[in-house]
Amino acid sequence: MSLSAATRAEIETARERYPQARSAILPALWAVQHEVGHLSPDGMEEVARILHVTASEVEAVSTFYSMYFQKPHGRHEVIVCINVSCALRGADDIVAHLERSLGCESGSTTADGEFTWSSTVECLGACGGAPAMQLDHRFVENLTPESVDATLAAARASSPHATTGPGDAVGAEPAAASSGERRRGAPAGGRTRPRRRTKPEASDG
Amino acid sequence: MAEFPLLTKDFGTQDLHERAVYERTGGYQGLREAFKRFTPETLIAEVKTSGIRGRGGAGFPTGTKWSFLPKDVFPRYLCCNADESEPGCFKDRYLIDKSPHQLVEGVLIASYALQVNVAFIYIRGEYRDQRLLLERAVEEARAAGFIGKNILGSGFDCDVIVHGGAGAYICGEETALIDSLEGLRGQPRLKPPFPAVKGLYGQPTVVNNVETLCNLPHIVQRGGEWFKSLGTEGSTGTRLFCCSGHIKKPGTYEMLLGTPIRELLEEECGGMRTGSTLKAFQPGGGSMQVLLPEHVDLPLDMNEVQKAGSSLGAGAMIFMDQDTCLVDVSMRLVDFYQHESCGKCVPCREGTYFESQLMHKLEAGHATPAELATLSDICANMDGRCFCPLGDTATWFVMSAYKHFRDEFEAHCNAGECPVKARARERAA
Ligand SMILES: Cc1cc2nc3c(=O)[nH]c(=O)nc-3n(C[C@H](O)[C@H](O)[C@H](O)COP(=O)(O)O)c2cc1C
Numbered sequence: 001m002s003l004s005a006a007t008r009a010e011i012e013t014a015r016e017r018y019p020q021a022r023s024a025i026l027p028a029l030w031a032v033q034h035e036v037g038h039l040s041p042d043g044m045e046e047v048a049r050i051l052h053v054t055a056s057e058v059e060a061v062s063t064f065y066s067m068y069f070q071k072p073h074g075r076h077e078v079i080v081c082i083n084v085s086c087a088l089r090g091a092d093d094i095v096a097h098l099e100r101s102l103g104c105e106s107g108s109t110t111a112d113g114e115f116t117w118s119s120t121v122e123c124l125g126a127c128g129g130a131p132a133m134q135l136d137h138r139f140v141e142n143l144t145p146e147s148v149d150a151t152l153a154a155a156r157a158s159s160p161h162a163t164t165g166p167g168d169a170v171g172a173e174p175a176a177a178s179s180g181e182r183r184r185g186a187p188a189g190g191r192t193r194p195r196r197r198t199k200p201e202a203s204d205g
Numbered sequence: 206m207a208e209f210p211l212l213t214k215d216f217g218t219q220d221l222h223e224r225a226v227y228e229r230t231g232g233y234q235g236l237r238e239a240f241k242r243f244t245p246e247t248l249i250a251e252v253k254t255s256g257i258r259g260r261g262g263a264g265f266p267t268g269t270k271w272s273f274l275p276k277d278v279f280p281r282y283l284c285c286n287a288d289e290s291e292p293g294c295f296k297d298r299y300l301i302d303k304s305p306h307q308l309v310e311g312v313l314i315a316s317y318a319l320q321v322n323v324a325f326i327y328i329r330g331e332y333r334d335q336r337l338l339l340e341r342a343v344e345e346a347r348a349a350g351f352i353g354k355n356i357l358g359s360g361f362d363c364d365v366i367v368h369g370g371a372g373a374y375i376c377g378e379e380t381a382l383i384d385s386l387e388g389l390r391g392q393p394r395l396k397p398p399f400p401a402v403k404g405l406y407g408q409p410t411v412v413n414n415v416e417t418l419c420n421l422p423h424i425v426q427r428g429g430e431w432f433k434s435l436g437t438e439g440s441t442g443t444r445l446f447c448c449s450g451h452i453k454k455p456g457t458y459e460m461l462l463g464t465p466i467r468e469l470l471e472e473e474c475g476g477m478r479t480g481s482t483l484k485a486f487q488p489g490g491g492s493m494q495v496l497l498p499e500h501v502d503l504p505l506d507m508n509e510v511q512k513a514g515s516s517l518g519a520g521a522m523i524f525m526d527q528d529t530c531l532v533d534v535s536m537r538l539v540d541f542y543q544h545e546s547c548g549k550c551v552p553c554r555e556g557t558y559f560e561s562q563l564m565h566k567l568e569a570g571h572a573t574p575a576e577l578a579t580l581s582d583i584c585a586n587m588d589g590r591c592f593c594p595l596g597d598t599a600t601w602f603v604m605s606a607y608k609h610f611r612d613e614f615e616a617h618c619n620a621g622e623c624p625v626k627a628r629a630r631e632r633a634a
Pocket residue numbers: 258259260261262263264265267286287288289290291374375376377378379380412413414415417418593594595
């Protein structure tokens with residue numbers, strides 16, 4: 001058995017939750033990645049066994065989705081958005097800065113194994129806080145070279161897997177930091193100032 | 206009397222994501238009233254009356270979509286589309302961050318109307334914290350008796366499953382979402398049959414956007430007629446607009462439909478940032494056509510914006526200033542579609558590849574006029590010929606930018622560098 005009993009139990013629970021077992025493939029792959037750090041062939045075989053599908057089907061599904069890792073990644077994952085809204089507010093400079101700071105190209109892992117980073121054209125849904133990135137799936141917005149460095153330093157100093165990492169288990173707690181922010185009323189998607197407004201006279205409705 | 210805002214009314218309330226707090230602001234009253242005052246049929250009729258159109262991009266009337274479900278075919282499924290990956294769009298994330306229970310309540314009301322006993326919320330993989338918030342909200346709702354068997358003594362049973370994606374824009378397309386939820390590669394299906402007839406597990410299925418569903422508690426409580434009195438004839442209610450780019454205050458703003466775009470830009474967003482003047486904007490997210498400064502006097506009305514040659518799409522407004530290179534913007538969007546093309550059909554898979562190659566060459570100032578003509582050709586051969594709208598929309602921004610900023614595209618040919626960036630650099634020096 002390549003997976004821990006807890007991971008296997010998690011996959012079995014997912015299987016029971018859906019009307020059809022196969023629907024649990026995505027959550028099961030997340031569970032494997034959470035435990036192993038990437039999708040190991042053994043892990044995928046075990047998913048296949050538990051969900052009663054073939055290993056090649058599981059693998060075929062896994063390669064379709066960009067967030068599953070087919071090989072080991074660094075301890076932390078950094079993804080920087082270079083789509084339009086971020087580009088308009090300096091994403092290219094952030095990318096250049098990251099490349100210098102981490103000393104390796106987009107798509108690779110630092111020599112010390114701390115970070116795997118990449119720039120992505122996939123809009124992260126943080127355009128109101130552009131330029132933006134995610135560190136271990138947590139948003140870091142309104143980036144400056146200084147804030148990037150501070151974020152990286154904090155991640156480096158954190159104990160191994162202090163964050164639950166990319167493949168965190170179903171049912172984990174939301175990040176204390178970001179939900180705390182939300183509690184103070186700082187909107188995650190940028191600022192909002194919804195205002196009272198009456199129907200404009202000119203509307204044709 | 207029109208009251209506004211609607212969805213974001215209580216978003217300033219501390220701890221609104223907790224069930225008890227949500228209930229104190231009137232939360233779950235919509236669900237209670239739905240059970241008390243409506244049968245599934247009259248509830249569908251009420252939603253039809255409201256005139257609400259889907260907030261996911263296509264703007265299809267929600268009540269009409271619901272009435273397509275074949276009678277007496279069960280089980281049926283509801284999929285809430287929280288895959289939000291349209292470039293420029295971050296409203297669904299905001300709605301979930303601030304008030305996950307509002308969405309859960311909307312899902313339950315829709316499930317009651319549609320007689321669905323298992324509803325799914327498909328949320329993009331990148332929205333990790335939002336998924337966790339939703340999972341917690343679902344558990345809280347279950348503990349309070351809003352989810353499960355015989356909800357609030359109504360005799361209606363419903364379970365809600367939060368399903369995390371894993372990074373694929375195409376899974377926002379409703380049939381690809383269904384494939385993904387079935388544990389397959391997320392590729393679109395041929396329509397017809399439409400999901401309403403044969404969707405998830407081959408059963409009747411409704412797919413609705415997060416924001417669409419968040420409107421339901423309000424429609425139930427205030428009534429369809431009241432909702433219809435908000436906004437304009439073709440665009441009722443309010444919408445959340447995600448504003449980004451060269452503006453003073455990027456963010457999500459809930460606006461009464463029919464309000465001029467200018468008001469959104471100048472009052473809510475604080476106008477263009479210092480030193481910036483508006484050159485162009487995209488009113489509906491990355492998939493939609495570019496509009497010009499003269500268009501900011503258009504109302505936030507789906508039909509009016511469509512008449513001007515674009516669309517309010519998924520509610521994302523990207524404002525660009527004088528130093529923005531429209532070729533560069535086009536290139537990034539084309540790269541996005543190339544990256545996200547699922548590979549199922551040739552025009553999209555190959556078309557986006559060639560588009561991207563040419564756009565990079567053009568932006569670098571190395572393309573010839575003949576290659577620019579080829580770009581047009583490729584786009585013309587893709588639009589309307591792809592298996593799903595992803596491939597079509599991969600051409601819309603480029604082609605509209607080429608039409609409105611032809612000089613800029615042509616000036617890139619054989620220029621050796623990007624002329625817009627060169628000019629901005631000179632000005633700065
Ligand atoms: C490529 C593509 C991506 C889409 N992405 C989303 C999305 O992220 N969220 C969404 O609600 N709708 C998205 N849609 C639209 C859905 O197919 C569908 O129309 C919508 O979810 C229906 O909900 P509504 O009627 O409430 O708007 C996308 C469509 C296409 C073609």
